[in-house]
Amino acid sequence: xxxxxxxxxxxxxxxxxxxxxxxxxxxxxxxxxxxxxxxxxxxxxxxxxxxxxxxxxxxxxxxxxxxxxxxxxxxxxxxxxxxxxxxxxxxxxxxxxxxxxxxxxxxxxxxxxxxxxxxxxxxxxxxxxxxxxxxxxxxxxxxxxxxxxxxxxxxxxxxxxxxxxxxxxxxxxxxxxxxxxxxxxxxxxxxxxxxxxxxxxxxxxxxxxxxxxxxxxxxxxxxxxxxxxxxxxxxxxxxxxxxxxxxxxxxxxxxxxxxxxxxxxxxxxxxxxxxxxxxxxxxxxxxxxxxxxxxxxxxxxxxxxxxxxxxxxxxxxxxxxxxxxxxxxxxxxxxxxxxxxxxxxxxxxxxxxxxxxxxxxxxxxxxxxxxxxxxxxxxxxxxxxxxxxxxxxxxxxxxxxxxxxxxxxxxxxxxxxxxxxxxxxxxxxxxxxxxxxxxxxxxxxxxxxxxxxxxxxxxxxxxxxxxxxxxxxxxxxxxxxxxxxxxxxxxxx
Amino acid sequence: xxxxxxxxxxxxxxxxxxxxxxxxxxxxxxxxxxxxxxxxxxxxxxxxxxxxxxxxxxxxxxxxxxxxxxxxxxxxxxxxxxxxxxxxxxxxxxxxxxxxxxxxxxxxxxxxxxxxxxxxxxxxxxxxxxxxxxxxxxxxxxxxxxxxxxxxxxxxxxxxxxxxxxxxxxxxxxxxxxxxxxxxxxxxxxxxxxxxxxxxxxxxxxxxxxxxxxxxxxxxxxxxxxxxxxxxxxxxxxxxxxxxxxxxxxxxxxxxxxxxxxxxxxxxxxxxxxxxxxxxxxxxxxxxxxxxxxxxxxxxxxxxxxxxxxxxxxxxxxxxxxxxxxxxxxxxxxxxxxxxxxxxx
Numbered sequence: 001x002x003x004x005x006x007x008x009x010x011x012x013x014x015x016x017x018x019x020x021x022x023x024x025x026x027x028x029x030x031x032x033x034x035x036x037x038x039x040x041x042x043x044x045x046x047x048x049x050x051x052x053x054x055x056x057x058x059x060x061x062x063x064x065x066x067x068x069x070x071x072x073x074x075x076x077x078x079x080x081x082x083x084x085x086x087x088x089x090x091x092x093x094x095x096x097x098x099x100x101x102x103x104x105x106x107x108x109x110x111x112x113x114x115x116x117x118x119x120x121x122x123x124x125x126x127x128x129x130x131x132x133x134x135x136x137x138x139x140x141x142x143x144x145x146x147x148x149x150x151x152x153x154x155x156x157x158x159x160x161x162x163x164x165x166x167x168x169x170x171x172x173x174x175x176x177x178x179x180x181x182x183x184x185x186x187x188x189x190x191x192x193x194x195x196x197x198x199x200x201x202x203x204x205x206x207x208x209x210x211x212x213x214x215x216x217x218x219x220x221x222x223x224x225x226x227x228x229x230x231x232x233x234x235x236x237x238x239x240x241x242x243x244x245x246x247x248x249x250x251x252x253x254x255x256x257x258x259x260x261x262x263x264x265x266x267x268x269x270x271x272x273x274x275x276x277x278x279x280x281x282x283x284x285x286x287x288x289x290x291x292x293x294x295x296x297x298x299x300x301x302x303x304x305x306x307x308x309x310x311x312x313x314x315x316x317x318x319x320x321x322x323x324x325x326x327x328x329x330x331x332x333x334x335x336x337x338x339x340x341x342x343x344x345x346x347x348x349x350x351x352x353x354x355x356x357x358x359x360x361x362x363x364x365x366x367x368x369x370x371x372x373x374x375x376x377x378x379x380x381x382x383x384x385x386x387x388x389x390x391x392x393x394x395x396x397x398x399x400x401x402x403x404x405x406x407x408x409x410x411x412x413x414x415x416x417x418x419x420x421x422x423x424x425x426x427x428x429x430x431x432x433x434x435x436x437x438x439x440x441x442x443x444x445x446x447x448x449x450x451x452x453x454x455x456x457x458x459x460x461x462x463x464x465x466x467x468x469x470x471x472x473x474x475x476x477x478x479x480x481x482x483x484x485x486x487x488x489x490x491x492x493x
Numbered sequence: 494x495x496x497x498x499x500x501x502x503x504x505x506x507x508x509x510x511x512x513x514x515x516x517x518x519x520x521x522x523x524x525x526x527x528x529x530x531x532x533x534x535x536x537x538x539x540x541x542x543x544x545x546x547x548x549x550x551x552x553x554x555x556x557x558x559x560x561x562x563x564x565x566x567x568x569x570x571x572x573x574x575x576x577x578x579x580x581x582x583x584x585x586x587x588x589x590x591x592x593x594x595x596x597x598x599x600x601x602x603x604x605x606x607x608x609x610x611x612x613x614x615x616x617x618x619x620x621x622x623x624x625x626x627x628x629x630x631x632x633x634x635x636x637x638x639x640x641x642x643x644x645x646x647x648x649x650x651x652x653x654x655x656x657x658x659x660x661x662x663x664x665x666x667x668x669x670x671x672x673x674x675x676x677x678x679x680x681x682x683x684x685x686x687x688x689x690x691x692x693x694x695x696x697x698x699x700x701x702x703x704x705x706x707x708x709x710x711x712x713x714x715x716x717x718x719x720x721x722x723x724x725x726x727x728x729x730x731x732x733x734x735x736x737x738x739x740x741x742x743x744x745x746x747x748x749x750x751x752x753x754x755x756x757x758x759x760x761x762x763x764x765x766x767x768x769x770x771x772x773x774x775x776x777x778x779x780x781x782x783x784x785x786x787x788x789x790x791x792x793x794x795x796x797x798x799x800x801x802x803x804x805x806x807x808x809x810x811x812x813x814x815x816x817x818x819x820x821x822x823x824x825x826x827x828x829x830x831x832x833x834x835x836x837x838x
Contacts, residue, residue: 006659006671186516216726223722430686467523471530479534479678483671 001041002487003250004204011038012254019258024181028155031178031258035160039123046122049087054157056083057132058150061139065146077140081133088129091122096325124164126322126493130289132157135171137293144171152178161254165247165490167265167285174260182259187459192256194455197473199249203488204481206438207242209431210235211486214386216426221392225402228425233396236386237379238439241269243489244283268446270378273370275339278378286322290315313337323385323493328393332384339377434480535668538677542667546638552577552587553639557607561585563760563832566600567617568592568627570764574816579825583833588617593627594744595649596636598751603640605755613836614752618761618796620774620782621731623741632672634660649744711817712767712810724769724813732777742785749792760832761786761796765824768804770813795835797828 001007015034019027040047060080067073095116105112135156138144147153156175162168217224217232224232248265255262265284272278279287298311313334320333353359359366387393427435448454458466562583565571569590577586587600597616604611621627631650637660640646647657663670668677712720752759790796803809809820816824 219729220722220725223718223725428682428686430682430689433689434682434685467526470523471526474527475530475534478668478674479681481671481674481678483675 001038002491003247004200004483004488007041016257020184028151028178031159032151032155035155035158035163038160039158039163042123043120049091049122049125050128050158051154052087053084053128053132054150054154056080057136057157058147058153061136061146061153062148064136064139073140077136080136084129084133084136088125090117091119091125093321093325123491124493127166127168128157128163130286130322131168131171134168134289134293135175138171144175147171147175159255159260161251161260162262165244165251165488165493166283167248167251167263168289169262169285173263177260180259185259188259189257191455191459192253192258194458194470195249195253195256197253197470197477199246199251199253201246201473201477202242202249202442203246204483205477206435206442207239207246208482208486209427209435209438209480210239210242212426212482213432213435214239215486218386218388218392218396221387221396221399225399226404227408229396229400231425233379233383233386233400235435237270237375237382238442240382240385240489241266242442243486247488247490268449270375270443271371271446272374272378273367274343274374275336275377276343278374279336286319290319294318309341312340316340327390328384328387331390331393332381335381335384339381531668534677535666538668538673541680542676549589549635550638552585552589553603556585556587556604559585560608560610562611563613563615563836564601564604564611565615566592566597566604567615568619568622569815570617570619571615571762573811574764574821574824575828576821576825579822581829584829591630593630594622594741594748595633598649598744598748599633599636599640599642599645601748601751601757602642602645605757611757613758613760613794613832615760615762615832616748616793618763618786620736620777620779623737623745623782623785624732625735625738626730626733628738628741631656632660634663634667634670634672637661637664649747711808712812713807720767720769720807720813721773724767724773727813728770728773728777732774736777736779737781737785745785746789749789753792758794759792761793762828763796763798763800764814765799765803765809765816765820766814767807767810771800771804773813797831797835799824799828 001011011034015030018030022030036047036050039050057080060076060083063076064073067076098114098116102112102114135144135147139146147156152175155178156169156171159169159174214232214236217228218236221229245266252262252264263285267281267284269278269282272281295311295315298314299307300311301308303311316333316337317330320330323329323333354366359369383396384390384393387396425432445454458469560582563585565575565580565584565586565588567588569588571586571588572590572592575586575588580586587604589596592600601614604614631652633646633650636646652660659670663673667673715723749759786796803816803820803824806820809816809823811817811820
């Protein structure tokens, strides 16, 4: 059951009405049942996986709580890590490593016959595995008491708004909220619904519109060169943002309607002034997870320079693998790690260049240039993320600027379906203009939001000013939405 | 359960006294205005799609008034490649772009009920009719314009009661479905396109039900690279991810069985495609489809294979697998002659 389906809207309406109609002590049963139903709509059998993850983390958590001595705790934590990561490995990575090993050994004429596993990747497995791991590590470190209520713990693992694509919540934040009594709060409900509506708009109107062109070009990149590849890459940068932040908005909004606060997952990432800043604003729940549970335990930056470089690259390589068992994700993540290292290596040079260009006196200009540069670095890396294979990605990189002069002169032919440049892009000219306009409007809204939350502004406005905006957004989504074009991108992780 | 911060006509959302009634009123007002706007959109949608609906229903009405012996069914291949106006009284076409095997069976069922005099049915035997893209299309709301055979629909589409209800609803109130909103959006953007860029509306040769702009140059005017790249995409949209879905083969058997039990002789036709299409499809398991037809060859009165008929005439094509206006003229004549010769001479 995808968020952008009538099935979900109906489901959510029923859950919310039932939720506020029942006493607090029974609400967890409703949410747990609803969460499992939500997940089983994709593939009922995979509910067993969540149950297994829940059972492993719950039992090892309790064992850690009662264990005397750090050695025993360590054993239980290891058991938990092996169990959870083992499931993740089997379902997500086994075939990748197996095929890679077979190919590598094949080069040396060594016969390797371990067959691939024919299994569908369980949706959201990386998300709920990391969420339960954070719980177990927190219990091990003594930051969190072990949860004794199995039902509440199972709900923490499977809470439907954030089950399949996050935000990856920490037990210290989310678990206590399931014990809190949430009365119906009109303001909170409207805030949640507003956020959901904005999320739907971003997903259905912007992301899925851009997806048409991106899929067309990236699924057969060798048919295109020059500006068409560039446009598809820019579009993908905004597609993935609208897709994933749209999902996060719907998730956070849905939880907010019922009284739960999920963590913010995006903070205007394309306004970042450096790649480091980008990772503080993009998929925040994952980047902070890696910081807290991998980067800092590895020593963070309080180690030798060489070790720090290793730590950075290790975190990014693992983050790439987290996204998917594919060399393209590894290349994407490695490139980001490389960006960060370069940014540290060339810090002095950048300072000197800024001085020479008098940028120190023009803060705004310097900020704009930094934002532009960061955006382009990030967008360039997206090529590797989106391409179907490394060879496709390399083709795109090599052909980005081919015949750029010719294409620029003939740019008006884009979307006409005729001529070299107007080759079938999947979107006609009016659609292309609409897509560009929507991106501009969204970024303008982001700029406006720097002066304060739009929802806060709205809440102070009278009905006659608010409601027309709601209707415009609702019917705008309906009229200009694209339905069934593409599942949420992060569902595959 | 508690209600906090409600008051219907207060300007702020965070207001006054706890009042469940106020929220109900505010909610009702919101829904009321929503319903009014929805109704306005529905009227507008109905107005701009009236022509389409009439065009869609027209062949079914015309069929009732006609007296054909041979019925063409299928998707855009017979739908666009055969000009219904140029067919003589022996023939009639109920073919329409995008039609899948389920809809073909529904149309044959409609035809048999309305005109028991029908003797022959011409069924397309193209490579893509068992593939996933045709399988996943389970939208039957538009079929309710001509059929009320619910039991057959439920069997063929294997849908839940909820889905059936949704589509029934979409048939009466089109904008309750995302599909129709998307169609609405396309029409609006199409209008925008024509206003902004002064594009004349062009129609495909025989594509009588389509209201979309078909803005394609004749196939032969494209470069070889453009032709191949377009053919590749076309083929992918026909075959990916699976060229044969077993359920579609079952429906095909069911269709043949239906024809047999209702005394209809079946004629198989493989429609013309370009060399680029054949080249682009080479990577797919076309033999798998051919075997399906081969195993059922004796269930057809005869099979006409036009796939390679115009390979050396790209000027007769509009795209990799549809004929141009000139191609339609030539092919419509040809297929009538061939069928008549085989049947009656």
